[in-house]
Amino acid sequence: MNNKSYVDFFRQTSPYIHAHRGKTFVIAISGEAILAPNFHSMVHDIALLQSLGMRIVLVHGARPQIDQRLQLSNIGVKFKNHTRVTDPNAMQCVKEAVGSTRLTIESELSMGLPNSPMHGAHISVVGGNFITAKPIGIQDGIDFQRAGQVRRIDNKAIDAQLSNGSMVLISPIGFSPTGEAFNLSYLDVASHVAMALSAEKLILISQPGAINDKERLLRSLSLPQLAELQETLKDPEHAELLGTASVACYGGVERVHLVGYQEDGALLKELFTREGSGTLIMKECAEVIRPASIEDVGGILSLITPLEDQSVLVKRSRELLETEITRFKVVVHPEGLIVGCAALYPTTDLAVGEVACVAIHPEFHDQGIGARLLSEIESDGKVSGMNELLVMTTTTAHWFLENGFNEANIRDLPENKQSMYNYQRNSRIFCKAI
Numbered sequence: 001m002n003n004k005s006y007v008d009f010f011r012q013t014s015p016y017i018h019a020h021r022g023k024t025f026v027i028a029i030s031g032e033a034i035l036a037p038n039f040h041s042m043v044h045d046i047a048l049l050q051s052l053g054m055r056i057v058l059v060h061g062a063r064p065q066i067d068q069r070l071q072l073s074n075i076g077v078k079f080k081n082h083t084r085v086t087d088p089n090a091m092q093c094v095k096e097a098v099g100s101t102r103l104t105i106e107s108e109l110s111m112g113l114p115n116s117p118m119h120g121a122h123i124s125v126v127g128g129n130f131i132t133a134k135p136i137g138i139q140d141g142i143d144f145q146r147a148g149q150v151r152r153i154d155n156k157a158i159d160a161q162l163s164n165g166s167m168v169l170i171s172p173i174g175f176s177p178t179g180e181a182f183n184l185s186y187l188d189v190a191s192h193v194a195m196a197l198s199a200e201k202l203i204l205i206s207q208p209g210a211i212n213d214k215e216r217l218l219r220s221l222s223l224p225q226l227a228e229l230q231e232t233l234k235d236p237e238h239a240e241l242l243g244t245a246s247v248a249c250y251g252g253v254e255r256v257h258l259v260g261y262q263e264d265g266a267l268l269k270e271l272f273t274r275e276g277s278g279t280l281i282m283k284e285c286a287e288v289i290r291p292a293s294i295e296d297v298g299g300i301l302s303l304i305t306p307l308e309d310q311s312v313l314v315k316r317s318r319e320l321l322e323t324e325i326t327r328f329k330v331v332v333h334p335e336g337l338i339v340g341c342a343a344l345y346p347t348t349d350l351a352v353g354e355v356a357c358v359a360i361h362p363e364f365h366d367q368g369i370g371a372r373l374l375s376e377i378e379s380d381g382k383v384s385g386m387n388e389l390l391v392m393t394t395t396t397a398h399w400f401l402e403n404g405f406n407e408a409n410i411r412d413l414p415e416n417k418q419s420m421y422n423y424q425r426n427s428r429i430f431c432k433a434i
């Protein structure tokens with residue numbers, strides 16, 4: 001990266017630094033992520049968040065570490081409904097594995113070598129008996145023994161530590177009022193902590209994000225969309241992650257992020273870039289469609305320029321876009337990125353409007369955003385007294401057909417559109433009565 005792009009990049013992150021400062025983020029990191037080669041840089045990235053003024057509660061998992069211990073002690077691994085049946089011998093292994101995993105994280109966070117990202121970080125990491133647990137008990141005849149559920153979170157004690165400037169590290173073990181320790185799901189702990197603290201974000205570092213049945217990463221989901229997706233899920237781990245996100249959102253956590261551990265820097269990308277890296281889950285519909293304003297010109301240009309370069313869209317200069325900005329609608333992701341745009345132009349026939357410059361950011365394709373945008377444009381047309389829309393396209397004929405348009409020809413165009421028709425471009429023409 002040269003000096004100029006380094007400075008530009010740093011400046012672009014500043015709105016996110018301002019927005020996140022002083023906010024409470026609960027970060028749940030899976031046991032698999034702790035074993036990954038990226039783990040060192042991941043912890044250093046989390047330390048950076050703390051240095052930038054975010055209040056961090058880190059909850060860790062330890063499933064593969066516990067499996068390893070059980071194997072070493074020749075104790076069978078027993079799961080029912082994705083929960084470990086934990087007898088007293090297995091519980092001993094759980095304590096050892098969780099304790100050792102916790103120490104690994106603490107030592108990483110204590111690093112301060114010169115020439116390392118942790119130099120000068122001085123992070124104070126605290127833990128404690130913040131989680132009260134209760135046994136799961138017997139279900140379908142199976143006694144889960146020392147496997148437990150969260151009963152209560154001491155949010156005041158956690159909050160006091162955060163206000164002191166410490167990072168709170170929570171392990172997936174809770175204690176009952178009878179003095180017993182219980183093995184908990186780190187996701188259950190993380191969602192309860194996030195709800196009890198009314199955290200601004202719950203970040204689950206595990207799989208790269210929510211994936212639909214076409215193996216496509218979904219960049220954002222509202223709760224109704226999440227519920228629809230949950231019905232189609234086959235992978236129990238994926239289902240557990242999405243279930244946690246849903247519980248936390250219904251429980252008042254504003255935003256839940258799913259971030260992969262395999263991509264280096266995915267957490268920072270998710271929090272400090274408009275593109276993000278994983279999936280954002282929110283209660284309401286995540287993307288907002290609104291009329292464009294002059295401030296959106298830069299965002300629209302970065303969306304449409306690659307499509308203009310491929311001749312999918314007709315070239316528009318910045319000046320032209322600025323003059324015509326009131327004709328545009330944009331789709332805005334909650335983190336500020338413009339992920340879609342479309343324009344509606346009048347023609348010489350007042351009853352006919354032209355839809356143009358329809359574009360959705362490639363990472364947001366196939367999530368129904370284009371169809372939603374088109375239907376908003378149709379409503380705008382109706383409000384303006386139009387009864388027909390036309391569109392000219394070279395590559396997207398089928399998409400318009402599937403959205404209710406019918407093929408037409410040049411003679412069907414309003415006068416000004418006929419005289420300006422670009423024969424070299426040879427676009428196909430589609431119309432829709434509205």
Ligand SMILES: CC(C)(COP(=O)(O)OP(=O)(O)OC[C@H]1O[C@@H](n2cnc3c(N)ncnc32)[C@H](O)[C@@H]1OP(=O)(O)O)[C@@H](O)C(=O)NCCC(=O)NCCS
Nearest residue numbers: 357358359360365366367368369370371393395396398399
């Ligand atoms: C066309 C475009 C706007 C669709 O946006 P989107 O948000 O992905 O659309 P939706 O989610 O509503 O619809 C997705 C469906 O349309 C299909 N589709 C997308 N582009 C298509 C195309 N060019 N031809 C045929 N079908 C297409 C998808 O395969 C998907 O179908 P499926 O659900 O059966 O798999 C988007 O692909 C895009 O920006 N393309 C580049 C720009 C462009 O061509 N603009 C039109 C010029 S005016």
